[in-house]
Amino acid sequence: MTDGFGLADGFRVIFCEEPQGEPEGKICVLSVMRADEAFSPATLEILRAREVVARERLNDLSQSEEW
Amino acid sequence: MANTLLRDKLLHDDQQTVARLDALACLFEWMRSWPHAERRRFLARLAECSDAVQQVVIKLLGVIKSPDTTPAERHRALMTIADALFINPDETDGGYGQDLAVSESYAAAKVPRLAREVEKMNTQEAAFAQRLRELMQAKRISQQELADRAQCSQPAISQMLNRACRPQKKTILKLAEALNVQACDLWPDIDVSDALDAVASFQQPGYVMTPEEAQALADTSTRNPPKIRAKSLPSRPRKQG
Numbered sequence: 001m002t003d004g005f006g007l008a009d010g011f012r013v014i015f016c017e018e019p020q021g022e023p024e025g026k027i028c029v030l031s032v033m034r035a036d037e038a039f040s041p042a043t044l045e046i047l048r049a050r051e052v053v054a055r056e057r058l059n060d061l062s063q064s065e066e067w
Numbered sequence: 068m069a070n071t072l073l074r075d076k077l078l079h080d081d082q083q084t085v086a087r088l089d090a091l092a093c094l095f096e097w098m099r100s101w102p103h104a105e106r107r108r109f110l111a112r113l114a115e116c117s118d119a120v121q122q123v124v125i126k127l128l129g130v131i132k133s134p135d136t137t138p139a140e141r142h143r144a145l146m147t148i149a150d151a152l153f154i155n156p157d158e159t160d161g162g163y164g165q166d167l168a169v170s171e172s173y174a175a176a177k178v179p180r181l182a183r184e185v186e187k188m189n190t191q192e193a194a195f196a197q198r199l200r201e202l203m204q205a206k207r208i209s210q211q212e213l214a215d216r217a218q219c220s221q222p223a224i225s226q227m228l229n230r231a232c233r234p235q236k237k238t239i240l241k242l243a244e245a246l247n248v249q250a251c252d253l254w255p256d257i258d259v260s261d262a263l264d265a266v267a268s269f270q271q272p273g274y275v276m277t278p279e280e281a282q283a284l285a286d287t288s289t290r291n292p293p294k295i296r297a298k299s300l301p302s303r304p305r306k307q308g
Contacts, residue, residue, distance in 0.1 A: 042130045042136045045129075046140065046147055049127050049147050052119050052120065056120060
């Protein structure tokens, strides 16, 4: 990842976030990958799966105000 | 009659049903060696999930089954299923997923270069908190007043001062504006992100770069461009204590 704060160059952070105000806004980190690591079909499927799970939890938790 | 209706309703004679049954067969084959109690637990978790998560799990079973899947991908798929079904809650203090601070520490322990970056980030974060505190004292601005100016909450300011969370870049920019200082006075390396933001913005259709952005792009042209959209890492909630 070459952008922002928090990780070394050469890594990617894949995450989804809720568009709320900072810093109360929540994110779910889906994966940290090396920048030279390919997005294979299997990896993409895994990331999509994680996004579905993460978004469901973000929504459930924000609705229940337990987050 | 009832069995016929059930069969006709649930088991359509189409490719989708065949694919699902195939995935189900894969699931049962996979579970064959499990203890009976574990099978029941797994299936109970699966049944409790929403349709969307169930589909995700079934798709991942297909990933696991595929001969093209590498061992690393298979491991990731399995971990994803375990997390989706919340099979190992005790390992995460009863919470979902993995704590980011724990994950960061674990990765840093395995990758020396990452460890150096994590240390650097922690140092910068500490310096940020100290500078923010000093500026607030020098300008005699309360947490609430700064929060109002920066359009965030007073608890958020408190968390940043106490390093309970790491600010996003946009928050640093707002705080700098609110304190009437340069963003780099709060977080010195913020210029790196400025340059990369320029790269991201010119990728929008019809966008015309400013000379500064063009220079920023030139400055970063020696780096490998990210293949996916990359953003500043947002706040990281931390465990207190």
